[in-house]
Amino acid sequence: MSTATAALLLLLAAVPAVFAVTFQVGDTAGWNNGVNYTTWVNGKIFRVGDTLEFKYGPSHSVSVVDKPDYDNCDGSRPTQSFSGGRETKIRLRSVGTMHFLCPTPGHCLGGMKLAVPILAAASPMHSPSPSPSPGNAENARNTASKRVMSYGNIVVTMVLMYGVMR
Ligand SMILES: *[C@@H]1O[C@H](CO)[C@@H](O)[C@H](O)[C@H]1NC(C)=O
Ligand SMILES: [Cu+2]
Numbered sequence: 624m625s626t627a628t629a630a631l632l633l634l635l636a637a638v639p640a641v642f643a644v645t646f647q648v649g650d651t652a653g654w655n656n657g658v659n660y661t662t663w664v665n666g667k668i669f670r671v672g673d674t675l676e677f678k679y680g681p682s683h684s685v686s687v688v689d690k691p692d693y694d695n696c697d698g699s700r701p702t703q704s705f706s707g708g709r710e711t712k713i714r715l716r717s718v719g720t721m722h723f724l725c726p727t728p729g730h731c732l733g734g735m736k737l738a739v740p741i742l743a744a745a746s747p748m749h750s751p752s753p754s755p756s757p758g759n760a761e762n763a764r765n766t767a768s769k770r771v772m773s774y775g776n777i778v779v780t781m782v783l784m785y786g787v788m789r
Pocket of ligand 1: 665
């Protein structure tokens with residue numbers, strides 16, 4: 624395989640990673656009581672291919688629910704649920720809004736509910752220029768820096784792979 628071919632293959636393999644972001648739900652507070660997840664979502668751009676990482680203690684769980692159950696804090700019929708773990712990673716797979724709540728009694732009513740609007744994956748050929756509201760400039764910056772970091776990862780990967788192949 625020529626170096627040029629190898630580089631092209633690597634680039635193709637790396638493209639999906641360029642715009643993928645892992646969001647830690649609630650930032651350092653994690654998935655917990657006392658966090659306003661509506662505020663946390665505000666100003667962030669979520670896309671297909673991104674990942675939500677829930678970090679939580681044993682008193683909490685993560686349930687994926689539909690919108691009516693989200694609205695009513697009804698965790699009795701989740702479409703998916705995760706518990707016991709110290710963290711749960713959920714890949715965002717389709718456009719739309721995903722709804723989450725903590726099924727521990729009282730926790731959803733206390734605010735442990737999360738609605739995430741998911742946009743289509745960014746096209747690598749048409750770089751996205753998200754325009755978050757000015758009040759959430761800091762969130763936007765965090766997201767932007769993570770996207771820039773994944774470019775860095777790709778460069779490192781390509782350099783390493785090149786070294787292995789030659
Ligand atoms: C969370 O913040 C939003 C505004 O970002 C507000 O409308 C809502 O009432 C807050 N929720 C709680 C439980 O305080
Ligand atoms: Cu909880």
